[in-house]
Amino acid sequence: xxxxxxxxxxxxxxxxxxxxxxxxxxxxxxxxxxxxxxxxxxxxxxxxxxxxxxxxxxxxxxxxxxxxxxxxxxxxxxxxxxxxxxxxxxxxxxxxxxxxxxxxxxxxxxxxxxxxxxxxxxxxxxxxxxxxxxxxxxxxxxxxxxxxxxxxxxxxxxxxxxxxxxxxxxxxxxxxxxxxxxxxxxxxxxxxxxxxxxxxxxxxxxxxxxxxxxxxxxxxxxxxxxxxxxxxxxxxxxxxxxxxxxxxxxxxxxxxxxxxxxxxxxxxxxxxxxxxxxxxxxxxxxxxxxxxxxxxxxxxxxxxxxxxxxxxxxxxxxxxxxxxxxxxxxxxxxxxxxxxxxxxxxxxxxxxxxxxx
Amino acid sequence: xxxxxxxxxxxxxxxxxxxxxxxxxxxxxxxxxxxxxxxxxxxxxxxxxxxxxxxxxxxxxxxxxxxxxxxxxxxxxxxxxxxxxxxxxxxxxxxxxxxxxxxxxxxxxxxxxxxxxxxxxxxxxxxxxxxxxxxxxxxxxxxxxxxxxxxxxxxxxxxxxxxxxxxxxxxxxxxxxxxxxxxxxxxxxxxxxxxxxxxxxxxxxxxxxxxxxxxxxxxxxxxxxxxxxxxxxxxxxxxxxxxxxxxxxxx
Ligand SMILES: Nc1ncnc2c1ncn2[C@@H]1O[C@H](COP(=O)(O)OP(=O)(O)O)[C@@H](O)[C@H]1O
Ligand SMILES: [Mg+2]
Numbered sequence: 001x002x003x004x005x006x007x008x009x010x011x012x013x014x015x016x017x018x019x020x021x022x023x024x025x026x027x028x029x030x031x032x033x034x035x036x037x038x039x040x041x042x043x044x045x046x047x048x049x050x051x052x053x054x055x056x057x058x059x060x061x062x063x064x065x066x067x068x069x070x071x072x073x074x075x076x077x078x079x080x081x082x083x084x085x086x087x088x089x090x091x092x093x094x095x096x097x098x099x100x101x102x103x104x105x106x107x108x109x110x111x112x113x114x115x116x117x118x119x120x121x122x123x124x125x126x127x128x129x130x131x132x133x134x135x136x137x138x139x140x141x142x143x144x145x146x147x148x149x150x151x152x153x154x155x156x157x158x159x160x161x162x163x164x165x166x167x168x169x170x171x172x173x174x175x176x177x178x179x180x181x182x183x184x185x186x187x188x189x190x191x192x193x194x195x196x197x198x199x200x201x202x203x204x205x206x207x208x209x210x211x212x213x214x215x216x217x218x219x220x221x222x223x224x225x226x227x228x229x230x231x232x233x234x235x236x237x238x239x240x241x242x243x244x245x246x247x248x249x250x251x252x253x254x255x256x257x258x259x260x261x262x263x264x265x266x267x268x269x270x271x272x273x274x275x276x277x278x279x280x281x282x283x284x285x286x287x288x289x290x291x292x293x294x295x296x297x298x299x300x301x302x303x304x305x306x307x308x309x310x311x312x313x314x315x316x317x318x319x320x321x322x323x324x325x326x327x328x329x330x331x332x333x334x335x336x337x338x339x340x341x342x343x344x345x346x347x348x349x350x351x352x353x354x355x356x357x
Numbered sequence: 358x359x360x361x362x363x364x365x366x367x368x369x370x371x372x373x374x375x376x377x378x379x380x381x382x383x384x385x386x387x388x389x390x391x392x393x394x395x396x397x398x399x400x401x402x403x404x405x406x407x408x409x410x411x412x413x414x415x416x417x418x419x420x421x422x423x424x425x426x427x428x429x430x431x432x433x434x435x436x437x438x439x440x441x442x443x444x445x446x447x448x449x450x451x452x453x454x455x456x457x458x459x460x461x462x463x464x465x466x467x468x469x470x471x472x473x474x475x476x477x478x479x480x481x482x483x484x485x486x487x488x489x490x491x492x493x494x495x496x497x498x499x500x501x502x503x504x505x506x507x508x509x510x511x512x513x514x515x516x517x518x519x520x521x522x523x524x525x526x527x528x529x530x531x532x533x534x535x536x537x538x539x540x541x542x543x544x545x546x547x548x549x550x551x552x553x554x555x556x557x558x559x560x561x562x563x564x565x566x567x568x569x570x571x572x573x574x575x576x577x578x579x580x581x582x583x584x585x586x587x588x589x590x591x592x593x594x595x596x597x598x599x600x601x602x603x604x605x606x607x608x
Binding site: 199200202203204207211214216217218277 | 502
């Protein structure tokens with residue numbers, strides 16, 4: 001336990017150091033690495049239900065997109081009429097003072113998280129009644145439906161989207177702001193899950209993953225745990241969406257806010273790649289996936305999707321437990337797991353109840 | 358509480374699966390603090406009756422009360438939180454978690470407050486209880502192993518220990534000795550008796566093995582083809598011609 005704890009602290013320190021040094025040494029890569037932090041956030045929050053609880057959602061982008069739209073509405077509505085603003089398709093230029101802008105942004109991010117959470121609390125009891133592939137397909141369907149609803153809602157600009165308020169500071173500075181916000185949100189999310197997984201709550205999540213019927217038979221309030229877990233992941237993802245919307249500068253339902261076929265699949269792929277149901281697997285998976293994605297974009301243009309698809313296929317066909325899952329099987333002691341190597345071990349025999357007395 | 362009132366009272370319960378009548382008009386009383394047995398050939402409806410009692414499926418007709426409260430309309434987790442647990446014929450544990458974790462998450466959820474669920478899992482007191490009970494069933498040496506790696510018999514013992522961790526009032530055990538090495542069965546019978554005597558847990562035990570149940574239970578009911586054939590002491594049942602026929606006829 002303590003050695004695992006020390007290792008955790010080292011990894012945090014390393015990542016924070018990397019996070020601070022990168023924009024200083026390689027300022028040109030700031031926005032790429034900012035997106036990498038977003039990917040980490042996505043994989044970590046997806047794994048809360050997918051990895052730790054066995055509920056594989058294909059629709060978590062709902063929370064991302066709702067956070068993004070909620071934040072946009074809050075940021076605009078504080079100083080302008082939202083319907084008029086969106087109807088002008090970006091032609092209506094509202095000059096925000098720095099104070100106005102940052103007040104709106106801060107509030108928008110928090111409200112983005114809260115709206116996503118409320119939505120999860122609302123749909124959770126129904127959606128989480130579905131199991132296995134039904135939950136996966138149900139959440140995917142819901143994400144598509146929510147995107148369609150937003151695309152048809154004039155107040156938020158429908159399919160034409162919204163031009164976000166323009167960052168008031170010096171040109172180029174904003175990238176660093178998004179970088180810091182996404183990095184800090186990812187870090188907070190990870191610190192949160194690390195704590196959560198160490199509690200009774202965390203064990204309940206794992207019990208639901210291993211055998212939900214048994215958990216119910218033991219009196220565990222499974223619905224409560226499932227809904228709260230999803231709501232917590234929605235909170236962080238909603239904030240991530242709010243920040244990313246501002247970083248994009250322009251938001252619309254299909255490609256930016258509810259991208260089921262890209263981010264929606266990536267978050268699953270990243271958690272699987274790194275090792276789902278482990279503390280650091282989703283982080284590792286997100287970083288590797290993002291590096292491959294950016295590298296193939298730069299050097300293998302046109303082959304990017306083939307490369308990413310190949311990673312997913314290899315992962316799922318040959319390597320289901322992911323990198324850390326595989327490492328955990330190979331070196332269990334390093335992960336605080338114990339393997340039976342005792343002399344009284346009988347691989348196929350039965351136990352001797354008398355033995356302990 | 359009225360001491361003459363049984364802890365569980367099953368009254369005229371019937372349950373069919375489509376055309377198959379699995380339980381027909383069954384009435385059984387399980388008294389407080391005793392060990393009661395349920396026997397019958399394979400397919401006679403024993404597990405179905407357990408499932409009805411713990412709320413796994415709705416019953417077609419009849420009534421089931423637990424300490425005087427009608428429970429036939431409650432669901433599984435609600436009944437579990439009243440203090441009535443069951444183990445499964447096909448052993449069920451949390452296979453990717455280690456034994457101690459399996460135990461810790463099995464604590465009673467009866468009066469768990471909202472803040473209680475955020476308690477650190479490695480709470481010393483709970484861990485100690487877990488270790489004591491693992492010791493009680495003879496699994497202390499295996500406490501840090503992933504439970505899915507245990508042998509079948511060990512998994513059964515773990516499931517039993519998990520149930521004890523919950524401090525239930527009543528424990529329904531579905532064939533606790535099935536699949537356990539015959540030389541180890543006596544040790545298990547001894548533990549079941551101690552759970553009943555020392556922890557005061559009422560036991561209601563399905564058992565296929567006649568020798569085991571005769572050793573264990575004070576009163577036994579026998580099912581056959583979904584119907585209650587007889588209820589009585591081990592001696593009475595052993596000499597009951599209908600019971601003997603049911604068992605012989607079934608093989
Ligand atoms: N879920 C089910 N669906 C359909 N039939 C079932 C189901 N469960 C049990 N049965 C049938 O009900 C009868 C009683 O089964 P069960 O209660 O499991 O018997 P026992 O536990 O005494 O061996 C059997 O004929 C069995 O095939
Ligand atoms: Mg059975």
